[in-house]
Amino acid sequence: xxxATILEVRDLVKRYDNKAVVDGISFDVKKGEIFGILGPNxxxxxxxxxxxxxxxPIDGGSAHLDGVDVSSRSxxxxxxxxxxxxxxxxxxxxxxxxxxxxxxxxYGEKVNAMEFLRSVQLEEKANSYPEQLSGGQRxxxxxxxxxxxxxxxxxxxxxxxxxxxxxRRNLWDLIREVRDRGVTVIMTTHYMDEAELLCDRVAVMDxxxxxxxDTPKNLIKALLKKGFKKxxxxxxxxxxxxxxxxxxxxxxx
Amino acid sequence: MPKALxxxxxxxxxxxxxxxxxxxxxxxxxxxxxxxxxxxxxxxxRNSSVSFNVALINHSKTEFAKGFVxxxxxxKVLKINKEVTTLSAAEEKMSRGELDAxxxxxxxxxxxxxxxxxxxxxxxxxxxxxxxxxxxxxxxxQSVFDGINAKYVPVEKPFSVTAKSTAKQGLxxxxxxxxxxxxxxxxxxxxxxxxxxxxxxxxxxxxxxxxTTTLKVWQYFVGNAISNVIVGxxxxxxxxxxxITVFHLNMRxxxxxxxxxxxxxxxxxxxxxxxxxxxxxxxxxxxxxxxIITFPMMFLTGAFFPRFLMPEWLQGITTYLPLTPVIDxxxxxxxxxxxxxxxxxxxxxxxxxxxxxxxxxxRVFRWE
Numbered sequence: 001x002x003x004a005t006i007l008e009v010r011d012l013v014k015r016y017d018n019k020a021v022v023d024g025i026s027f028d029v030k031k032g033e034i035f036g037i038l039g040p041n042x043x044x045x046x047x048x049x050x051x052x053x054x055x056x057p058i059d060g061g062s063a064h065l066d067g068v069d070v071s072s073r074s075x076x077x078x079x080x081x082x083x084x085x086x087x088x089x090x091x092x093x094x095x096x097x098x099x100x101x102x103x104x105x106x107y108g109e110k111v112n113a114m115e116f117l118r119s120v121q122l123e124e125k126a127n128s129y130p131e132q133l134s135g136g137q138r139x140x141x142x143x144x145x146x147x148x149x150x151x152x153x154x155x156x157x158x159x160x161x162x163x164x165x166x167x168r169r170n171l172w173d174l175i176r177e178v179r180d181r182g183v184t185v186i187m188t189t190h191y192m193d194e195a196e197l198l199c200d201r202v203a204v205m206d207x208x209x210x211x212x213x214d215t216p217k218n219l220i221k222a223l224l225k226k227g228f229k230k231x232x233x234x235x236x237x238x239x240x241x242x243x244x245x246x247x248x249x250x251x252x253x
Numbered sequence: 254m255p256k257a258l259x260x261x262x263x264x265x266x267x268x269x270x271x272x273x274x275x276x277x278x279x280x281x282x283x284x285x286x287x288x289x290x291x292x293x294x295x296x297x298x299r300n301s302s303v304s305f306n307v308a309l310i311n312h313s314k315t316e317f318a319k320g321f322v323x324x325x326x327x328x329k330v331l332k333i334n335k336e337v338t339t340l341s342a343a344e345e346k347m348s349r350g351e352l353d354a355x356x357x358x359x360x361x362x363x364x365x366x367x368x369x370x371x372x373x374x375x376x377x378x379x380x381x382x383x384x385x386x387x388x389x390x391x392x393x394x395q396s397v398f399d400g401i402n403a404k405y406v407p408v409e410k411p412f413s414v415t416a417k418s419t420a421k422q423g424l425x426x427x428x429x430x431x432x433x434x435x436x437x438x439x440x441x442x443x444x445x446x447x448x449x450x451x452x453x454x455x456x457x458x459x460x461x462x463x464x465t466t467t468l469k470v471w472q473y474f475v476g477n478a479i480s481n482v483i484v485g486x487x488x489x490x491x492x493x494x495x496x497i498t499v500f501h502l503n504m505r506x507x508x509x510x511x512x513x514x515x516x517x518x519x520x521x522x523x524x525x526x527x528x529x530x531x532x533x534x535x536x537x538x539x540x541x542x543x544x545i546i547t548f549p550m551m552f553l554t555g556a557f558f559p560r561f562l563m564p565e566w567l568q569g570i571t572t573y574l575p576l577t578p579v580i581d582x583x584x585x586x587x588x589x590x591x592x593x594x595x596x597x598x599x600x601x602x603x604x605x606x607x608x609x610x611x612x613x614x615x616r617v618f619r620w621e
Binding site for chain 1: 260461
């Protein structure tokens with residue numbers, strides 16, 4: 001299956017004080033996939049995302065989103081992307097419906113706010129304020145708010161950090177749903193289980209460079225080919241399976 | 254409706270609703286200015302009469318002295334502290350500012366003189382610090398004695414003085430002070446509001462999130478400015494309502510003109526807050542800068558102290574401070590009923606500042 005490319009990144013560079021935080025990375029993202037950028041803290045994941053989101057100037061190389069140059073046409077790019085920041089924060093004392101209304105108005109559009117809240121199971125919270133939501137609810141709301149204008153690409157920065165196992169699983173389902181609606185998802189994470197389960201392809205970053213890029217399955221295969229052996233003791237279940245078995249999959253917020 | 258206006262109108266609607274849900278913001282918008290109004294209304298609202306706290310020390314046993322003491326006790330200008338009976342006690346109280354002066358009647362006060370009528374010399378003793386009160390009291394007493402003297406020694410007085418107030422139609426001191434309070438409260442809302450709100454929104458990443466949308470800085474500015482002007486007008490309306498009903502404020506000018514000037518002033522002052530709050534990355538940067546800008550204006554623009562009391566060079570400079578034309582034009586409309594054409598210099602100055610502060614605000618604005 002040959003998919004069209006939606007994002008083309010070539011030799012992308014970001015420097016702070018003459019130090020390359022992102023050091024000439026290149027990759028393509030295909031239309032309709034979930035693309036993960038993995039790496040330890042400080043690897044340059046968030047900076048890469050922020051350059052693609054037009055929040056940081058690009059110091060070198062290029063990025064084209066659906067053929068549009070990211071560094072020179074930020075307005076056209078902004079209209080095409082949805083952004084989920086690391087810690088979503090909204091103005092207080094504002095109803096969720098009003099926030100949805102405002103975000104869609106920011107794109108010059110009017111939408112049915114309830115419909116968007118329903119899509120992330122927050123219908124009954126329509127009149128609540130964001131500060132009254134739990135961490136998982138806030139992440140879900142933030143996703144709804146990021147998709148009000150029907151973007152082509154959805155960026156998420158470490159979306160499940162700090163969430164409980166139920167909320168994480170729920171968010172994974174939600175991200176898959178977004179992908180199934182035809183939106184390309186680009187996300188960063190430092191949870192390997194999350195990347196393995198959720199991402200179609202991953203790029204592994206370290207010290208500003210991409211050191212591997214493939215599907216999770218192929219990356220594991222390649223490692224095994226090199227003769228890698230884990231301590232041979234096959235577990236049928238791990239503690240997380242126990243936790244989910246004991247507490248159930250139902251959302252707790 | 255043009256697409257560009259949709260974010261602005263939506264923002265204004267939501268922003269005003271947000272204010273009414275926020276008790277703290279409601280307090281600072283509507284209650285806080287009224288507190289000032291009541292404090293200053295309490296000081297200037299009643300009929301201001303001058304009085305002196307004095308000790309009356311009588312060393313004389315004459316009938317005339319007794320009569321004088323009884324008469325002085327009824328006088329409204331003199332508030333006699335009866336506990337003080339010695340000069341040393343009076344001096345101690347004067348040094349602490351509890352008494353303005355002491356009136357001393359010497360032992361021979363009111364004794365029959367050789368000419369057949371009572372005579373004497375009262376002394377007014379005052380602390381160096383309250384020289385003015387002492388001098389005034391001395392001349393008050395002199396005029397009392399003049400009245401008494403006239404009974405014993407008839408004199409003709411070809412020249413005399415009477416004092417008349419120029420105020421027509423009962424202009425009170427409160428009417429004058431009100432414009433200062435109005436400007437002060439507009440400045441508080443316009444500058445302290447955004448300089449505390451914007452840095453907070455930045456620190457929490459709220460503005461950063463807006464930046465990822467197609468929302469433009471000018472749309473965000475206009476939305477904020479409109480909502481702030483509407484709220485400012487509501488706040489001033491409550492001040493005016495209380496001023497008129499409780500303190501009998503006399504409004505002589507045109508209401509529409511006053512509303513227009515207040516709206517323009519609120520817009521301009523909010524621009525200052527927007528420039529500071531929009532520039533600052535956090536509250537540690539915003540708060541001191543806001544203080545540096547507002548503090549001098551509080552004292553130099555006639556909000557609390559009349560500018561004509563300042564040295565001339567200072568008056569010259571302070572004429573051009575942003576808040577000065579705001580207070581001046583409000584005062585001229587309220588107390589003198591001036592029209593738009595007469596206010597052109599002030600209105601022009603406010604409009605000029607408006608252009609300047611919004612240009613600065615645009616240049617220095619940061620989303621995070």
